Amino acid sequence: MSANALADDATVVARILDHIDEKSTDRGEITWREPIENYRCERRYAAEIELMRRTATPFCPSAALPQPGAWLARIAAGTPLLAVRDADNEVHVFRNACRHRGTQLAEGSGCAKAFVCRYHGWTYGLDGELRHVPHEHGFPGLDRSARGLVPVQALEVDGLVYVTQSAAPGAPPPRLAPLATPGWRMLGAGEMEIAANWKILAEGFLEGYHIRTTHAATFYPLQYDNLNVVERFGRNSRIAFPYRNVNKLRAQQPAERSADGVLTYVYHLFPNAMVATFPGRVFVVAIEPVAIDRTRLVTYVLTDHEESDTDAQAALSQGADLVARGGAEDQEMACAIQRSLASGANQFFEFGLFESAIGHFHASLHAALAGTA
Ligand code: FES
Ligand SMILES: [Fe+2]
Incomplete structure (x- = not known):
């Protein structure tokens, strides 16, 4: 991605300080x-x-599967999938269905040595292989090697597990720095359903033009309104949302300025995932369509703080509350847009010059659907 490389922190901070001055x-x-x-x-x-x-x-x-045997099940693009780390630390992702009569093998997350179907006890190894069939003589000619769990393509890159469900090899995932560092652990995970089209929810992450009006009592006291650095890498984007405390970096040598604690980066991983950085935390959000007008937000929260660091824990929970309240404000806007779709007032939505990451998203989506990207 050299032609599309993201700027380093020092460059982003310099652009932000210029924007504040101008x-x-x-x-x-x-x-x-x-x-x-x-x-x-x-x-x-x-x-x-x-x-x-x-x-x-x-x-x-990756941190959601911290050791061999750790597994996690969820629905991705409408398909029930099951991810598991095997004894050799390799991650596999399978279609979440028993090969006997289809019972889902796992729900939620956990750690296991094998998957035993709760219906009749067919048993699969962490590598998906069908290991045991009770009273196997009832299935004459059963070829166990052909009845393992059905895999989908899985790839672990920079701290994320990616899946590709279709058989054809797709474009490789983008390289992403913030989760690449070892030592990040899971702080929590959650799912919620929102009555809005998935693209409306995605759009809400991709501009800072609404900070003052939508987030008046949550993000705006701490963050600049309509002041962003917007970058593209391939079909993806990164938007930097500076905090007011970024001004303290004026006292530092430009080359030594770090983005830690002075801005949020939102990485949009095309088409439907976001990675957002906050002090001491990273949120990974999968925006999962459930229906044309319903979306499930699947959120994983990671931290690099030690569990024993109680001061850091207190600050984290305060910050989590703020992010949750700000997130609820965004979801309210998304639902209000969804409810207007039938009004007939608009033939199109217009995204302005400050909302260019959304334009890039839609342009990339159009191109991908037309088969030109
Ligand atoms: S459906 Fe799984 S063992 Fe029968
Ligand atoms: Fe927002």
Whole structure:
């Protein structure tokens, strides 16, 4: 990705300090008009799900599978999947279904030596192999080697486990620095369903033009409104949202400035995942379509703080509360947009020069669906 390499922290901070001085922000070259029909058309929606299935998308952080035997089940692009780390530390992802009569093998997360189907006890190894069939003589000619769990392509890169559900090899996942560091551990995970199209929820992560009005009592006291550095890498984007304390870095040598504690980076991993950095924490969010007008947000929270560090823990829980309240404000806006779709007021939504990461998202989506990217 050399042509698309992301700037280093010092460069991003310098751009932010310039924007503060100039009362400016990064601007795209064009506005983007997205037809309302694209949020309402079932055929478009089905094509988007197919695109997610043939794209390498983050399934969970590596830290969600911390040791051999650790497993995690969830639905990705409508498909129930089961990720597991085997005895050799390799991650496999399988379709979450027993090969006898289809009972789902696992729900939630846990740690196991093998998967035993709770219906009739067919037993699978961590590598997916069918190891044991009770009273196997009832299945004459059963070829156990052909009845292991059905794998999907899995790849562990930079602290994330990616899955590609279609058989054809897709584009490799983007390289991503923040989770690459060893030592990050899971702080928690959660799922919630929101009554809005998945693209509306994605859009809410990708601009800082709404900080003052939507997040008046949550993020705005700590963050700049409409002041962002927006970068693209391939079909993906990174948006930097500076905190007001970024000004303390003016006293430091430009080359020594770090982004830690002075800004949030939101990485949009095309098409439907976000990685957001906060002080001491990283959020990995999968934006999972459930229906054309319903979306499940699957969130994993990671930290690099020690469990024994109680001061850090207190600060983390305070910060988590703020992020949750800010997130609820974004979800409320998404639902309000969804409810307006039937109003007939708009033929298109217009994303302005400050919302260029959203324009890039839609342009990439159009190209991918048209088969030109
Ligand atoms: S459905 Fe799993 S053992 Fe029968
Ligand atoms: Fe927001």
